[in-house]
Amino acid sequence: MSNSLSKYEKMKSNLKKHGKLSSNAKELRDKKMKEESEKIKMEKIKAGRNNIEEIMNDSKEIQGLNKKRISEEKEITEILEDLLLKKNYTEEDVRNSLNKNPALFQNLDMYFIKEKIDELLIIREEQRKYNKIVIEAKEALRKVRTNYPFLM
Structure with missing residues (x-):
């Protein structure tokens, strides 16, 4: 039994030797850890700088696209103003003419084009109403001039 106890004590002493670090070993370990953490910090800083440069380059590209x-x-x-307001095309005629030249609106959203067409159609309708009112007013003024020349 003492034999097994001595083996146990020997194993225990060996474990203690391997588990304990000398002050030199601790200093080396701390120095390595500090160097590694400094390297990681520098890499993060570099990555941050590169990221900023990438963001700046991306923003330049985005500005160009905008x-x-x-x-x-x-x-x-x-x-669209020329076709709808000046040439008085219908909505279908405008679509057909735009489909003949799709390179014009390659980077545009079709929703934008539809909204613009709707907006211009509303403007055209408002112009028609305004012109009708102006024509009626001119006609009424002409009647007043012919019927009541002494008022003018």
């Missing part, structure tokens, strides 16, 4: 989209919106608006 400028292109806005210019296309202006161009399609001018075309």
Whole structure:
């Protein structure tokens, strides 16, 4: 029994030796941990800088796309105004003419085009109502002038 006890004590002493670190070993371990944490911090900072550069580059690309989209919106608006207000096309005729040249609105949302067409159709209808009122007023004024010349 003492033999097994001595083996146990020997194993226990070996474990203690392996589990304990000397002050030099502790300093080396702490130094390595500190270096590793500094490396990780520097990598995070670099990644943050790269991320900022990527965001800036992306924002430049987005600004370019926005400028292109806005210019296309202006161009399609001018075309729609010309077709609907000046040439008096119907909505179906406008769609047919736009389908002949799809490159004009390649980057535009079809919802934008539909909204713009609806808006211009409302404007055209308002212009028709206004013109009708003006014509009626002119006709009434002409009648007053012919029937009552002494008032003018």
